[in-house]
Amino acid sequence: MSLQTNLEIIGISKIYDKTIKALDNVNLSFNSGVYGILGPNGAGKSTLFKILTGIVERDAGNILYNGKSIFKDIENFKNNFGYMPQNENLYPDLSVKQYLRYICLLKGIKDKSISDEIKRVLNLTDLTVKENNKINSLSGGMKRRLLLCTALINDPSLLFLDEPTAGLDPKQKAEVRNLISSLMENKIILISSHLTEDIENIAKEVVFIDSGRVVLKDSTNKILRYYKNICFESIISKEDYHELQGKIPISRVSQISNDKIYIRVYDKNIAKEVLSKYSFQAANPNLEEVYLYIFEGDNNV
Incomplete structure (x- = not known):
């Protein structure tokens, strides 16, 4: 019997420069499935992801993963998630395979398992043919898929994907959305985007965030009925x-x-x-x- 994965965000707030409320008492709960987080630029989506991944410290609130605060041992929590950032932070002179090997080492994967893990994520994201190419030779869309590769390494139970289809053509966007749907069993997948097409057909629920506050959270069908x-x-x-x-x-x-x-x-x-x-x-x-x-x-x- 598979275990249910749970993530609970309780009263999370973040203030910049003492006055700018990037997040204002955000309360959300998630179990296994795909969730879309929608909002305009500056709504607080990326800040929420940065707090979840330990990049930015929260000013108030708590986050529970399977009932335990992630802040008691944030380094251990990092073993449970994969993060695909909105902005690229790649090493252009490395090949795709070299870069993924580097990420595997950072995530503590044993050397004898690295080759198989790289093959697995390259196959999932259809990047195998580019494994020996230098990163600086990749198109923007290929770089997005490489970032998705890094998030998938070690098969984490949580995936935080920030604008996962940015720079992809329509066919590649559809492929990435299908891939995300195929990964959702026993995982929580949070997709931050301002593109509703990334969310509408794959998300279990949609969260609307504006000015650091949760405006709405519900299934797409219920939202569409409410606003009929x-x-x-x-x-x-x-x-x-x-x-x-x-x-x-x-x-x-x-x-x-x-x-x-x-x-x-x-x-x-x-x-x-x-x-x-x-x-x-x-x-x-x-x-x-x-x-x-x-x-x-x-x-x-």
Whole structure:
């Protein structure tokens, strides 16, 4: 019988320069599965990851891993997680294999097991053909996959992935998302992103963070049901589209003919006369439209 993995964040706060609240009394709990942490730049997502990984000290609160505080022995806790940072910090003159060997040594893997572990993570991330290439010859997308490789070394029970698909093309993004989904059994995987497409189809739950505070935490389906009344769609003329620009929040526009435009808008409180005038009909929102509504639109629900 497999053991359940649990991570509990209790009242975590972080203040910079005595006044800037990067995190403000954050309370979250996770068990095995994939979780998306969404928010605009500066919301506190990366700060939360840096506290979880011991890079930054918290000012208040506690974090429990399987019921025990991680701060009592942060070095031992580091054996339980893999971290993929948002910013690259690689050694450009090393080959991919050399770099992964270096990471294996840092993580305390025995020398006789290193070769097999490198093969395993390279195969998982489809980087085997690049194992002898120098890092400075890799594309941006390949470097992101190499960072994911380092997070997967030693098969940790916790994965903290900060913008894991940055710099990847659509095919590579889909491959990384599929890989993350395949890894979730008996692991907690936290994905920090501002891209809803990274989250919508693979996350067990989604956490919205803004200005260091948790705004919302729930499953995607429940979030979409809760915000079901915020989205409308219509086909309008170019002239009407230009008239509406800047007056209501627009989430999607596509031209369907020389003089007709498909438009989607997100705002619960659009005047009835506007909806009627432009023949808007209710539409089911996607997670991106909920994100826009919460962080940019009228979020009085």
